[in-house]
Amino acid sequence: MIADLLHARPDGVQEAVALVDAVDDALLHGLARLDDERAGALESLAAAFSGSPLADRVADSVGKLIAGTVTDEHLAALAGARSALLGAAHDALLAGVDAALGRTREPWSATAVPADAGRLSAGARSWLRELAIAGWRGADHEVAGGGAQTVQALLADPSARRLAVLLDGFAAELRAAAPVATLQRVPVRRWADLWARALLLSQDGFAGHDAVPVDGRLLILGVDLHEHPTVFRAQAHGLLETTGGVRLVRASVAAAKVDTINGPSAWRMLAAFPVLLKALAEQRVVQVGGMALTPGGDLLWEEARAGAGEPADPFAIARIRLGAATAASAPPLDRHPAAIAEPVLLEGCAAGQDSFDLGGATVAVDRDRLPVAGPLTPALIAASTACLGLLRWDGGRWAVQPLAVQALVKRKPVTVHTGDWALGPTEAKAAKAEAAVGTAVDVLRERAGRLLRK
Amino acid sequence: MTENGIAYERRSAAPVITPVQPRRLAKVPFVELAEGRLQGVVSSASRVYVSSITAGDHGLSCNTNNNRPCGGLGGTRPCNHIGALIDAAVAQYGLDRVTRYLKVTLPDGGQDIRAALHAKAAPNRAPEVFSSFLRHLAYLELPPTVEPLPELQWFPATAATPR
Numbered sequence: 001m002i003a004d005l006l007h008a009r010p011d012g013v014q015e016a017v018a019l020v021d022a023v024d025d026a027l028l029h030g031l032a033r034l035d036d037e038r039a040g041a042l043e044s045l046a047a048a049f050s051g052s053p054l055a056d057r058v059a060d061s062v063g064k065l066i067a068g069t070v071t072d073e074h075l076a077a078l079a080g081a082r083s084a085l086l087g088a089a090h091d092a093l094l095a096g097v098d099a100a101l102g103r104t105r106e107p108w109s110a111t112a113v114p115a116d117a118g119r120l121s122a123g124a125r126s127w128l129r130e131l132a133i134a135g136w137r138g139a140d141h142e143v144a145g146g147g148a149q150t151v152q153a154l155l156a157d158p159s160a161r162r163l164a165v166l167l168d169g170f171a172a173e174l175r176a177a178a179p180v181a182t183l184q185r186v187p188v189r190r191w192a193d194l195w196a197r198a199l200l201l202s203q204d205g206f207a208g209h210d211a212v213p214v215d216g217r218l219l220i221l222g223v224d225l226h227e228h229p230t231v232f233r234a235q236a237h238g239l240l241e242t243t244g245g246v247r248l249v250r251a252s253v254a255a256a257k258v259d260t261i262n263g264p265s266a267w268r269m270l271a272a273f274p275v276l277l278k279a280l281a282e283q284r285v286v287q288v289g290g291m292a293l294t295p296g297g298d299l300l301w302e303e304a305r306a307g308a309g310e311p312a313d314p315f316a317i318a319r320i321r322l323g324a325a326t327a328a329s330a331p332p333l334d335r336h337p338a339a340i341a342e343p344v345l346l347e348g349c350a351a352g353q354d355s356f357d358l359g360g361a362t363v364a365v366d367r368d369r370l371p372v373a374g375p376l377t378p379a380l381i382a383a384s385t386a387c388l389g390l391l392r393w394d395g396g397r398w399a400v401q402p403l404a405v406q407a408l409v410k411r412k413p414v415t416v417h418t419g420d421w422a423l424g425p426t427e428a429k430a431a432k433a434e435a436a437v438g439t440a441v442d443v444l445r446e447r448a449g450r451l452l453r454k
Numbered sequence: 455m456t457e458n459g460i461a462y463e464r465r466s467a468a469p470v471i472t473p474v475q476p477r478r479l480a481k482v483p484f485v486e487l488a489e490g491r492l493q494g495v496v497s498s499a500s501r502v503y504v505s506s507i508t509a510g511d512h513g514l515s516c517n518t519n520n521n522r523p524c525g526g527l528g529g530t531r532p533c534n535h536i537g538a539l540i541d542a543a544v545a546q547y548g549l550d551r552v553t554r555y556l557k558v559t560l561p562d563g564g565q566d567i568r569a570a571l572h573a574k575a576a577p578n579r580a581p582e583v584f585s586s587f588l589r590h591l592a593y594l595e596l597p598p599t600v601e602p603l604p605e606l607q608w609f610p611a612t613a614a615t616p617r
Contacts, residue, residue, distance in 0.1 A: 141489070141490055145488070145489065152589060155593075155596060158597070158599075161599050161601060161603075162601060162603055162605070165603055165605070165606070166603075166605040169605075169608075169609055172471060173470040173471055175487075175488065176470065176471045176487075177470060185462045185463065185616070186463065187462065187463065187465070187468040187470055187616075188463040188464070189463060189464050189465060189466055189468070190465065190466050190467070190468045190470070190608065193466050193608060194605070194608060197605055224610075225610070225611035226603075226606035226607070226609050226610060226611055227609060227610070227611035227612075228471075228609045229471065229474075230593050231606070231609070232611070233603065233606050235606070250602070251600075252600060252601070252602055252603065253598060253599075253600055254598060254599050254600075254601070254603055254606070255596075255598040255599075256593040256594070256596035256598075257593060257594070258590055258591075258593050258594070259474045259546075260474060260476070260477065260479060260546065262473055262474065262476060263476055265476065266611075269598075270598065272598050273598070294602065296602065298602040300600050300601070300602075301600040302600070330604075331604075334604045336466075337466070338466035338467060338607055338608060339604055339607050341607060367614070368467060368469060368610060368612050368614040369467070369610040369611075369612060370612065370613070371610070371611035371612060371613075372473070372611070372612075372613045373611055394460070394465050394466050394467050395460035395461065395464045395465040395466070396460065396464065397460060401610075433476075436478070437476035437477065437478065439478070439479075439480075440476065440477075440478070440479045443479045443480055443483060444479065444483060444591060444594055445594055447483055447591055448591035448592070448594045448595055451587075451588060451591060452588065452591055452592060452595060
């Protein structure tokens with residue numbers, strides 16, 4: 001029962017997060033301006049690692065950083081320590097989820113495959129170092145824009161896409177917020193998260209893991225949409241039925257875009273994936289044959305290895321199959337409380353716009369994760385009788401991000417999914433609005449064709 | 455300033471950028487607030503103009519993409535291209551963000567950025583701005599990817615605005 005989870009206070013999570021605050025506060029003010037109090041907080045962080053395999057490196061690096069020597073190596077140790085703490089918090093929180101839901105999770109056992117040394121990652125490290133020295137408070141237009149060339153180079157290299165997409169989104173936020181010194185509220189945790197993850201990803205030889213081909217039926221539960229100014233991504237959560245059992249998996253497709261392409265029009269950028277879009281829009285089963293599955297539970301989508309089958313109601317799938325599905329563990333360096341997104345079905349609870357009353361406990365609705373590209377609205381959620389969603393943890397509390405609801409509208413039952421508009425809005429007013437601005441995609445493609453391919 | 459009691463500062467998924475408003479792109483295909491300027495590309499008749507206004511001192515520049523000066527830009531009076539650029543920027547980013555970036559002070563309830571500029575002439579920035587437009591367009595040529603990209607969990611598609 002999710003109610004059990006909401007009452008639980010896993011050991012050590014609060015303490016781990018308090019140590020993370022030391023790093024985040026140092027990054028807010030800049031490593032060039034560490035006063036005694038902030039230096040002391042970093043020393044407490046180092047002390048917490050005594051007895052761990054990272055003890056010497058963290059202690060040494062914190063000492064050097066306090067003394068004013070800011071090198072890539074010391075920053076990597078700082079980011080590593082922060083990530084280790086949040087990774088441990090992730091594990092404790094997820095163990096609580098698994099216990100509350102009765103979910104079985106396969107322990108992580110994959111072997112790391114070191115990647116080739118990225119020749120471009122030195123540029124990324126250098127900009128991240130500049131940022132750390134200046135601190136968010138010192139991020140003016142010049143510092144915020146300092147990573148532009150590196151990001152362009154990374155984007156041009158398909159093997160560096162993960163780091164490129166992260167840095168591009170991070171840089172856009174810093175540019176929009178610059179000069180940060182004049183900003184009223186600084187997203188301290190968030191930027192430290194993005195900075196630390198980017199720094200780890202730009203270490204030479206950041207490990208990957210081999211995927212294995214699988215055959216089976218993919219039963220989609222719902223789709224989560226992600227977006228920043230230059231990317232749009234649909235991530236389907238589903239159950240993969242194979243001869244070996246039923247597994248919780250994700251399948252993701254992402255396209256580059258620009259900021260003026262957003263809302264329902266963003267789906268147009270994913271036109272290269274008609275099978276997946278049809279399966280999302282029409283709630284269809286997908287047959288997959290020989291599609292690669294990573295040890296972290298990600299299907300590497302290939303249209304040629306997928307076929308849309310008969311319609312299948314995600315609520316029925318969740319009711320019958322979700323309880324017995326086995327979940328995958330996250331790759332070690334991906335572990336972070338913000339990465340938790342566990343599919344759950346809420347039924348028989350009283351819905352409001354801001355929370356679900358589970359009888360004895362309430363869980364918040366994550367309203368900041370309602371996309372404009374889909375038809376789900378706060379009003380529909382408030383009118384819901386059942387909700388399929390993702391359980392998430394942020395800022396110290398649990399929340400449910402709805403992916404689909406069954407609701408009563410004017411006393412008639414309706415079912416609404418975030419992916420309903422994958423092939424274009426199905427509601428007349430939204431379709432008209434999309435048609436008016438959706439030409440943005442065509443206008444820009446036409447210009448790109450003319451100007452970039454002379 | 456909390457969302458259900460959670461401080462903005464402590465949220466990993468705190469929204470930072472106000473999503474831009476959709477707008478028609480045929481006349482002004484590109485607008486950005488970057489490099490200390492409001493800058494962009496304006497189509498007019500069969501020509502392409504590259505226009506910009508510097509933040510703070512409001513230096514105006516407008517040229518064709520072949521670096522010919524715009525005939526409409528007389529000294530410190532904004533031409534129609536710069537007018538169209540401002541309109542597109544306001545439609546895309548909202549009045550607040552544009553005035554904050556340019557450091558324009560509007561009279562109470564005022565909306566006319568053009569009238570509030572203390573403008574002067576500025577050097578031609580067409581080559582830089584046009585390169586920026588080409589980089590912008592290049593995103594549409596990048597292949598899609600099916601990689602898991604775990605960091606996108608930090609970037610929910612949302613209408614939420616920073617607070």
